[in-house]
Amino acid sequence: MTLQEIGKAIKDRRKKLGVNQQTLADLASVAINTVVAIERGEGNPQLSTLLTILDTLGLQLDVNTKLLEYETM
Amino acid sequence: MTLQEIGKAIKDRRKKLGVNQQTLADLASVAINTVVAIERGEGNPQLSTLLTILDTLGLQLDVNTKLLEYETM
DNA sequence: GTCATAATCCCAATATATTGTGATTTTGCT
DNA sequence: AGCAAAATCACAATATATTGGGATTATGAC
Numbered sequence: 001m002t003l004q005e006i007g008k009a010i011k012d013r014r015k016k017l018g019v020n021q022q023t024l025a026d027l028a029s030v031a032i033n034t035v036v037a038i039e040r041g042e043g044n045p046q047l048s049t050l051l052t053i054l055d056t057l058g059l060q061l062d063v064n065t066k067l068l069e070y071e072t073m
Numbered sequence: 074m075t076l077q078e079i080g081k082a083i084k085d086r087r088k089k090l091g092v093n094q095q096t097l098a099d100l101a102s103v104a105i106n107t108v109v110a111i112e113r114g115e116g117n118p119q120l121s122t123l124l125t126i127l128d129t130l131g132l133q134l135d136v137n138t139k140l141l142e143y144e145t146m
Numbered sequence: 147g148t149c150a151t152a153a154t155c156c157c158a159a160t161a162t163a164t165t166g167t168g169a170t171t172t173t174g175c176t
Numbered sequence: 177a178g179c180a181a182a183a184t185c186a187c188a189a190t191a192t193a194t195t196g197g198g199a200t201t202a203t204g205a206c
Contacts, residue, residue, distance in 0.1 A: 001133065001134050001135060001136060002124070003120060003121065003124070006134070006136055006187075007118070009136045010112075012112050018122075020181080020183085021089045021182075021183065021184095022181060022182080022183095023171065024080060029169075030164080030165090031165045031166070032165095032166060032183090032184095033165070033166085033184090033185090034163080034164060034165080036183070036185085037163090037164095039183095040184085043120075043163080044120050044121045044162080044163075045119070045120050045163075045164090046117050046118070046119055046120070046164085046192075047076060047079070047116075047117050047118050047119070047120065047123055048076065048090045048117045049163080049164080050120055051075070051076070052116070054136065056091050058139050058195060059136050059137065059138060059139060060074065060137055060138075061079070061134055061135070061136060061137075062074055062134070062135045062136075062137055063074060063079055063082045063083075063127065063132050063133070063134060063135075064132065064133055064134075064135055065131060065132060065133075066128075066131050066132060091188045093151080093153085094152075094153065094154095095152080095153095103194080103195090104194060104196070105153090105154095105195095105196095106154090106155090106194075106195070106196085107193080107194060107195080109153070109154060109155085110150060110193090110194095112153095113154085117191080117192080117193075118193075118194090119162075119163075119194085122193080122194080144193065
């Protein structure tokens with residue numbers, strides 16, 4: 001996943017949970033500006049910041065081997 | 074996955090590929106110090122740095138919903 | 147044990163993320 | 177259209193990652 005896709009995943013999840021950016025920022029103990037930037041795919045957060053936000057939303061990060069081209073078809 | 078687990082995944086993959094830290098750093102266009110810190114779980118890389126290193130190793134990041142307790146047993 | 151390579155550490159300089167504040171724009175509802 | 181809440185933007189101050197250089201330690205082969 002790219003930066004943009006991760007941002008979208010966060011925004012989608014937040015919406016699904018029905019919380020606004022300020023609340024998410026508070027719960028994750030980060031500034032709302034940081035949440036805004038990440039969701040818009042304009043941010044390049046530090047890993048700890050990203051993990052905290054994901055965790056707050058009940059999401060996690062996984063490392064996987066990339067799919068080969070033919071595996072995506 | 075935690076910061077430490079991600080670092081370990083990177084180190085394991087690098088070893089499996091048989092490349093040293095300097096080569097990985099060069100291929101990913103980051104400083105060797107950065108690779109060292111991340112692998113040791115002491116780093117808190119920016120997302121772009123992490124993505125570049127993972128990509129160089131043929132790895133990728135995924136966002137998933139966290140497993141419920143009973144799902145881990 | 148010796149040697150060569152790899153990995154780690156230290157430090158100063160630089161780049162970039164994060165934060166807080168306030169203003170502005172967008173969205174959704176009636 | 178009008179209103180309230182949510183989202184976005186702008187900017188300066190601060191915190192932290194990244195880098196480069198050189199030195200030190202650990203690892204593995206012979």
